[in-house]
Amino acid sequence: MKAIISDVNILNQLQPQQLEIYLKAKGWREHSRIPEKVSIWIRDTYSEDKLKIQLPIDNNFDDYALRISEILEILERAENRSQIDILGELIANYPNLTIQGVVTQIMTPPNSDILSGKITLLGIVFDKMQEIKVELANHEYVTAIKAYQERLAVACTGDLMKENNVFVLKNPRKFQIENI
Structure with a gap:
């Protein structure tokens, strides 16, 4: 069974800085940035997977929780781990x-x-x-x-x-x- 994190309150608690630290620790690097909007992250070590994360820079965006949910789905595929395990590492x-x-x-x-x-x-x-x-x-x-x-x-x-x-x-x- 695959658990999908959809609780808006939990997703909104995740700060962009927490996600950046996590991504760096897992081998992702910031590829580009649109100031005040989004940073784009890729994995050099797995260039064949072509996974790309679009991390919102401001957690006040209306669709912030949706974007974080999408990031968790990408990380779930990339790491072959459940979103719950990933969230457990992210929540501070x-x-x-x-x-x-x-x-x-x-x-x-x-x-x-x-x-x-x-x-x-x-x-x-x-x-x-x-x-x-x-x-x-x-x-x-x-x-x-x-x-x-x-x-x-x-x-x-x-x-x-x-x-x-x-x-x-x-x-x-x-x-x-x-x-x-």
């Missing part, structure tokens, strides 16, 4: 995202007077199971401990970031046990 942050999952680890700092700690969630990020680190305090941390002990599903909203290839949910809020 996604604000105000709700993650559902289970608590797989609780890390309480020793000798702490404050009821807080770090947890690890196993949740779905862009249709793929991922570990997500979250720092919680007070009632939300107690809820996480209960969910961990009783193996209950949870949900939490926050700003998803990727730090050193690890997903981290910053500014967590609405941490709660899910009613299944």
Whole structure:
């Protein structure tokens, strides 16, 4: 089954600079540029494939999400990988995202007077199971401990970031046990 990323919000989160860094790392080079509009990327190492990426320079264009979707389709063919895998590498942050999952680890700092700690969630990020680190305090941390002990599903909203290839949910809020 082939997954196609069509969520406009996700596609609009991808910044042109992120895509440029990714393309350079994967052996693409900028062939030409139309100022303030688009940059054209090609792969020298695979000249026979004649693949060309037209990367919008401004993410405020009306059809920006459509253009990014087209880029993901080209990369999927070029790399023989799913769009979900490619997107997982591209996403550096996604604000105000709700993650559902289970608590797989609780890390309480020793000798702490404050009821807080770090947890690890196993949740779905862009249709793929991922570990997500979250720092919680007070009632939300107690809820996480209960969910961990009783193996209950949870949900939490926050700003998803990727730090050193690890997903981290910053500014967590609405941490709660899910009613299944």
